[in-house]
Amino acid sequence: MDEEETLLEHMQREGMSRRTFLKYCASLASLMALPPTAAAAMAEALGKAKRPSVIWLPFQECTGCTESVTRSHTPSIEGMIFNMISLDYHETLMAAAGHQAEAALHNAMKDNYGKYVLIVDGSVATGLDGAYSCIAGRSNLDLLKEAAPGAAAIVALGTCASFGGIPKAKPNPTGAVAVSDIIKDKPIVNISGCPPIPVVITGVLAHYLTFGTLPELDALGRPKAFYGETIHDRCYRRPFYDQGKFAKTFDDEGARKGWCLFELGCKGPVTYNACATTKWNDSTSFPIESGHGCIGCSEPDFWDAGGFYKALSTPANPLKYVGAAAAIGVAAGAAVSVANRASKNAAKAAHEKTELPDLEK
Amino acid sequence: MQSINEIPVHVLSPDEMLTGQAEAVLSEISDLLGRLLATGEAGSIDLRSLPLSPADRDWLDEKLGRGEVEIALEAGGRSDLHETAYAGVWKVTHRDTEERVVAEFIEVAYVPAILRPASADIEQAHERLQASLKQNS
Numbered sequence: 175m176d177e178e179e180t181l182l183e184h185m186q187r188e189g190m191s192r193r194t195f196l197k198y199c200a201s202l203a204s205l206m207a208l209p210p211t212a213a214a215a216m217a218e219a220l221g222k223a224k225r226p227s228v229i230w231l232p233f234q235e236c237t238g239c240t241e242s243v244t245r246s247h248t249p250s251i252e253g254m255i256f257n258m259i260s261l262d263y264h265e266t267l268m269a270a271a272g273h274q275a276e277a278a279l280h281n282a283m284k285d286n287y288g289k290y291v292l293i294v295d296g297s298v299a300t301g302l303d304g305a306y307s308c309i310a311g312r313s314n315l316d317l318l319k320e321a322a323p324g325a326a327a328i329v330a331l332g333t334c335a336s337f338g339g340i341p342k343a344k345p346n347p348t349g350a351v352a353v354s355d356i357i358k359d360k361p362i363v364n365i366s367g368c369p370p371i372p373v374v375i376t377g378v379l380a381h382y383l384t385f386g387t388l389p390e391l392d393a394l395g396r397p398k399a400f401y402g403e404t405i406h407d408r409c410y411r412r413p414f415y416d417q418g419k420f421a422k423t424f425d426d427e428g429a430r431k432g433w434c435l436f437e438l439g440c441k442g443p444v445t446y447n448a449c450a451t452t453k454w455n456d457s458t459s460f461p462i463e464s465g466h467g468c469i470g471c472s473e474p475d476f477w478d479a480g481g482f483y484k485a486l487s488t489p490a491n492p493l494k495y496v497g498a499a500a501a502i503g504v505a506a507g508a509a510v511s512v513a514n515r516a517s518k519n520a521a522k523a524a525h526e527k528t529e530l531p532d533l534e535k
Numbered sequence: 536m537q538s539i540n541e542i543p544v545h546v547l548s549p550d551e552m553l554t555g556q557a558e559a560v561l562s563e564i565s566d567l568l569g570r571l572l573a574t575g576e577a578g579s580i581d582l583r584s585l586p587l588s589p590a591d592r593d594w595l596d597e598k599l600g601r602g603e604v605e606i607a608l609e610a611g612g613r614s615d616l617h618e619t620a621y622a623g624v625w626k627v628t629h630r631d632t633e634e635r636v637v638a639e640f641i642e643v644a645y646v647p648a649i650l651r652p653a654s655a656d657i658e659q660a661h662e663r664l665q666a667s668l669k670q671n672s
Contacts, residue, residue, distance in 0.1 A: 191611075410586045
């Protein structure tokens with residue numbers, strides 16, 4: 175692509191109409207929780223933007239984040255991310271391998287020094303001087319320290335890069351840490367989730383291109399537009415919580431009626447993410463819509479938070495109560511502990527086999 | 536559990552899934568219509584950002600009904616725009632090329648903004664048409 179060409183020109187040259195672009199901006203504005211009327215202003219700014227160079231480094235990860243972003247794209251709205259950026263290095267996606275791939279990385283870093291966006295997925299292993307995870311004979315720790323200084327901004331994609339994730343779960347054999355534990359002098363956006371919602375990364379890049387800055391972040395470095403509210407606050411089952419209608423087991427009347435899953439261990443009240451609005455699998459549904467509680471995968475240390483099927487009011491450190499949920503949670507604490515035991519006994523009486531929730535309590 | 540047929544199946548009536556939130560959307564639409572009349576300013580409600588149950592959505596669709604205008608927009612996937620039974624209240628559903636819904640709005644406007652062609656595009660169209668006329672003559 176011509177360096178001076180704007181994003182809109184590039185898209186129009188590829189046969190995309192202005193209305194398609196407007197539609198794209200309308201859906202992005204919706205995802206970014208901007209007022210719907212902001213789409214026009216966004217289209218204007220985004221249309222004039224130039225594509226930034228992006229370098230993507232995979233560290234101690236399962237490739238789930240890459241899967242999440244790429245599997246959902248062809249040739250949808252999210253797919254336009256690849257029109258918006260110049261993806262100069264991504265081991266899993268690039269055709270080049272070995273020395274050629276390393277050369278591409280170094281060229282991109284040199285040519286765009288100070289301007290490229292660095293995306294990291296996976297945690298950084300620090301044990302044994304980083305020897306647990308190496309690429310081309312060099313540790314992730316080394317690679318990150320080399321790539322970070324020339325980056326305009328760093329995107330930590332997924333819970334591993336954002337907070338350490340599953341590699342950091344107890345007993346953390348590799349000494350896994352988050353990107354922000356290593357790099358202290360660069361703006362870092364954490365896009366947590368296991369995996370993260372693909373459109374969130376499009377949204378962050380679109381924001382960067384539209385406004386020339388990173389979006390507003392919460393205390394954990396996550397973009398507020400997507401992580402500003404809890405799953406609980408945007409959950410379509412929330413009214414049942416307010417009415418005190420709860421499913422007590424996964425197959426009782428309440429479960430069939432689609433009542434709130436709080437007592438079955440849903441972590442929605444303490445989990446900040448956009449699943450309830452953007453949804454998953456081509457916008458089909460999200461876990462709660464399928465009848466299972468939220469496991470809190472976009473929060474730090476979710477794997478060690480005390481059991482996916484334990485109701486929140488039984489202490490579930492390090493997940494913490496917040497806002498209104500705190501007051502209700504604390505007040506209901508003792509009652510739900512009793513409820514946990516009671517439902518365990520009820521489940522025992524009702525089922526011949528011991529089931530998952532029985533084991534958790 | 537002896538066989539799969541013994542698993543009881545209970546079909547919910549739509550009323551059981553109504554949360555009452557759609558009613559609030561309806562009054563917001565009414566406010567936006569009032570504003571459109573008073574100031575000419577268009578408004579929009581992003582349906583996907585609201586915690587509505589499927590039954591709430593059906594309820595809202597039913598309440599709004601359908602008017603005289605139906606528009607299909609083919610731009611990076613099909614979009615459906617239709618006027619509801621209330622003049623000036625439009626339901627806009629954008630889909631991508633794989634038919635997935637990517638955005639859903641209630642637009643309160645004389646005409647949804649996306650329909651109006653941009654001046655630059657009309658300029659280009661004019662040039663193209665003139666060139667085509669020249670070629671033919």
